[in-house]
Amino acid sequence: MKWDRKDLLGIQELSKEEILFILDTAESFKDISKREIKKVPTLRGKTVITLFYEPSTRTRTSFEIAAKRLSADTINISASTSSYVKGETLKDTAKNLESMKPDAIVIRHSMPGAPHMLSKIIDSSVINGGDGAHEHPTQALLDLFTMREKKGKIDGLKVAIIGDLSHSRVARSNIFALTKFKTEIVCSGPPTMIPPHLEDLGVKVEYDINKAVLDADVIMMLRIQKERGGVSYIPSIKEYSTIYGLRKEHVEKAKNDVIIMHPGPMNRGVEITDEVADGPYSVIFDQVENGVAVRMAILFLLIGGEA
Amino acid sequence: MKSKVLLDKNALLRTINRITHEILEKNQGCSNLSLIGIRTRGIYLARRIQKNIKQIEKVDLPLGILDITMYRDDISKLKTAEIKKTEIPFDVNNMTIILIDDVMHTGRTTRAAIDAIMDLGRPKKIQLAVLVDRGNRELPIHPDYAGIHYTANPEEEVLVRLKEVDGKDEVIITGT
Numbered sequence A: 001m002k003w004d005r006k007d008l009l010g011i012q013e014l015s016k017e018e019i020l021f022i023l024d025t026a027e028s029f030k031d032i033s034k035r036e037i038k039k040v041p042t043l044r045g046k047t048v049i050t051l052f053y054e055p056s057t058r059t060r061t062s063f064e065i066a067a068k069r070l071s072a073d074t075i076n077i078s079a080s081t082s083s084y085v086k087g088e089t090l091k092d093t094a095k096n097l098e099s100m101k102p103d104a105i106v107i108r109h110s111m112p113g114a115p116h117m118l119s120k121i122i123d124s125s126v127i128n129g130g131d132g133a134h135e136h137p138t139q140a141l142l143d144l145f146t147m148r149e150k151k152g153k154i155d156g157l158k159v160a161i162i163g164d165l166s167h168s169r170v171a172r173s174n175i176f177a178l179t180k181f182k183t184e185i186v187c188s189g190p191p192t193m194i195p196p197h198l199e200d201l202g203v204k205v206e207y208d209i210n211k212a213v214l215d216a217d218v219i220m221m222l223r224i225q226k227e228r229g230g231v232s233y234i235p236s237i238k239e240y241s242t243i244y245g246l247r248k249e250h251v252e253k254a255k256n257d258v259i260i261m262h263p264g265p266m267n268r269g270v271e272i273t274d275e276v277a278d279g280p281y282s283v284i285f286d287q288v289e290n291g292v293a294v295r296m297a298i299l300f301l302l303i304g305g306e307a
Numbered sequence B: 001m002k003s004k005v006l007l008d009k010n011a012l013l014r015t016i017n018r019i020t021h022e023i024l025e026k027n028q029g030c031s032n033l034s035l036i037g038i039r040t041r042g043i044y045l046a047r048r049i050q051k052n053i054k055q056i057e058k059v060d061l062p063l064g065i066l067d068i069t070m071y072r073d074d075i076s077k078l079k080t081a082e083i084k085k086t087e088i089p090f091d092v093n094n095m096t097i098i099l100i101d102d103v104m105h106t107g108r109t110t111r112a113a114i115d116a117i118m119d120l121g122r123p124k125k126i127q128l129a130v131l132v133d134r135g136n137r138e139l140p141i142h143p144d145y146a147g148i149h150y151t152a153n154p155e156e157e158v159l160v161r162l163k164e165v166d167g168k169d170e171v172i173i174t175g176t
Helices: A016-034 A058-069 A090-099 A114-121 A137-151 A171-177 A237-244 A284-303 B009-026 B041-057 B108-118
Strands: A047-052 A071-078 A106-111 A125-131 A159-160 A184-188 A218-221 A259-261 B004-007 B033-038 B061-068 B094-104 B125-133 B145-149 B157-161 B170-174
Touching: A016 A058, A016 A137, A016 A284, A016 B009, A016 B157, A047 A058, A047 A090, A047 B094, A058 A106, A058 A125, A058 A137, A058 A237, A058 A284, A058 B004, A071 A284, A090 A106, A090 A114, A106 A284, A106 B108, A114 A125, A125 A137, A125 A284, A137 A171, A137 A218, A137 A259, A159 A237, A237 B009, A259 A284, A259 B061, A284 B061, B004 B009, B004 B145, B009 B125, B009 B170, B033 B108, B041 B061, B041 B125, B041 B145, B094 B157, B108 B125, B125 B157
Parallel strands: A047 A071, A047 A106, A106 A125, A159 A184, A159 A218, A218 A259, B033 B061, B033 B094, B094 B125, B125 B145
Antiparallel strands: B004 B170, B157 B170
């Protein structure tokens, strides 16, 4: 397949073939992280900047490790320690960074569309590391990679997505990705956290978690997005966790070989119990492991060859 | 486009047999030996050499598959490089590795392959076996075993066809 995208802004615009091409490329990169020498020279001389206006542990570390394992140089910028606190606009920050000739900028911003705006004003490749409640494409790609790895396929899977659907960019990117395959997607959560017309994206809505998880191949749990005002949509955390927290009894209603996913960070005891998060069906840490391989593939495809 | 046959089916089989014997002769048997084929046709040549050695020495040598794309020196000039899996299911440390490719030309593929293997460990030796050495080297690398030497013009293409992937066994020159 010919890859000719400069940027990775979202899953919505990717074709099924492009998604599969990324996953296949990631397969080849996964082995590198298991070697004693975890480095290949593929992106020697390239520079990757991570520009994060929102907190992150996994995504940023994962991008940095991915870039370093490909021999690229990495620079991390956090809003709290940047000129953002002195009042510099995103556009000016981007233009300034662009002048230092990076090959790719990974951006996370609370404003939906921030990466898209950036991609129009700079020549470097732009990778969306999460834009508001809009998209988080690399998370969806690593989730699909993990599903395919554990289930051997994506077509035919029944996926239950449970929690704060209205503020979740992870859910949105996963829905965009999974609806390109022959999957059955059931979304569940309190009615206040299910956006109106969600069904128009090609998913079913089931407010009863017990029905949502029935015969599921994959259960994907979401966190309450406190930073996006999530708590104000529910009477109390306690009530939420009683009704929508994933417990063993729910897992038993799913398929025998169900996998439990969570994009992290987990709020243990809220959306998921310790027993389930650390239980035999959990692939939560496999997701993190696969994240590095998927991001290596993305970086390679975007900046590896001739533009 | 005109083409001529450099090795026909029988000549190709005889050449692979000869390379097998040369490998065994030079290494005084096959202890500590392992084979690594470079994608794509190097894999099938490696499998044939493995089969030959099994017949002669009754030993199954370990066999690995190497994709050198990540190590290419022209990777930043390529439009899209498809990266395939490297599968080396044995420890390369202290092994004598026979690296196998179909055509040797500039030497750049071999350089990439050597670097790729070194990142997996420290083999005792690496020896290079190729079916066709078409000359025109750009790096100081030479094969230990060469099936046939043919000094090709730059506009000529040396094509190795193997039954496993191409449906027939032959080596042809096109663009003459």
